[in-house]
Amino acid sequence: IRRVHLFTSSLFAGERRQARQDLARFQSNISDYLDAQVLVSKTIEVIGSVFDSRSAVLYVMSPAGDGSWVMGNYHPEPPYLTERVFHRIWPHFEAHPDLWASNQQLNENKAPADVRLTLANHNVALVVPIRGDGRPTGLIVLGPKAGRRAVYNLEDLDLLRSLSGQLALAVARLGLVEREKELAAESTEARLVALRAQINPHFLFNALNTILSLISERPEEAETVVEKLAAIFRYTLQAGSKPFVSMQEELTLVEDYLSIEKARFGENLEVECRVDDALRRHPVPAFAVQTIVENAIKHGLERKRGGGRVEITAGTGDDGEALVTVTDTGIGIPGLFGRSEPTRDKEPFFGIGLENVHDRLRQLFGHEDLLRIRSSPDGTTVTLRLPERRPENLTTPQPAGADAGNDPA
Structure with missing residues (x-):
């Protein structure tokens, strides 16, 4: 026992x-x-x-x-x-x-x-x-x-x-x-709202001046500019503060913006846009491409006598990433002249727009090197890299210009 x-x-x-x-x-x-x-x-x-x-x-x-x-x-x-x-x-x-x-x-x-x-x-x-x-x-x-x-x-x-x-x-x-996730999301949303606040007055000022100059001589063209401007504002309201939209939505916004700028520049602005159809549903940070295009016009072509050309392409890289490239023939960025490699991080010359895009890309994708820039006296090329990550909060707003036929979809 x-x-x-x-x-x-x-x-x-x-x-x-x-x-x-x-x-x-x-x-x-x-x-x-x-x-x-x-x-x-x-x-x-x-x-x-x-x-x-x-x-x-x-x-x-x-x-x-x-x-x-x-x-x-x-x-x-x-x-x-x-x-x-x-x-x-x-x-x-x-x-x-x-x-x-x-x-x-x-x-x-x-x-x-x-x-x-x-x-x-x-x-x-x-x-x-x-x-x-x-x-x-x-x-x-x-x-x-x-x-x-x-x-x-x-x-x-x-x-x-x-x-x-x-x-x-x-x-x-x-x-x-x-809480950290919430703050990151709030920061991203706040930056997007801040960017919209910056973009809208710039659109409005330039567009209204263009409209005023066209009303007496070319009223039909002035009416088209009004429609494009209305489409842009309807889109910004419908997209809200969502961080992502589809590539098609973003490029339609860009096309409307460029329509207004072409009315302002006349023959001094040439635009070409080539997009891989497979990427039209690909998510892209809202206003990212538009901000890059606006910088090309505002800081590159506006300062060049005789204007120039903007080319936008969207395709797929060798590693499966979506690549959006904006090339202009403007005056270039002197701080990048002579560099053999493109920028991979935030640069001193970044204004509010580019800094906003860079920071949102880092927060949304977790990478610092998704915005790459090369420049020379003959112009600037900005490449936006979008990793294969389909976010849950991709927006699918109703067509912003459904009643105008060719406004943002």
């Missing part, structure tokens, strides 16, 4: 040691989980397995900060501790975040009768509050142990407290990650 007792004691000690090792291994890797639901599901699975619980459930405040809860369970059995039941006991534990145990020798929480009855009716043996940043953020709720005479002990409680603290930190970290 003594040998059997020693054998079983040794076996249980080995199992407890293995369980502690499994728990320690999980805790060392807990920061690797970047999704709240995956984190919660894995945590409760480890808890249920390590502590040999018949069932277990875990509720944690969502790191998104929207008031919702993330829930995971382990071997759920009736009566289930649903979210509705959880919300009946949560107000008490939120106000009194102490450990509760059905075993009065372990209990630290003087729960009121209605809470104790709810826990008893759902066969709860242990409730471990999760505290984050000094306040309760969730609960670990365990049923009895699976073993016939097995019970939770002080060592179990210490391990669970340690794990709950680490879980709170992991969830808080996910909250910071979510």
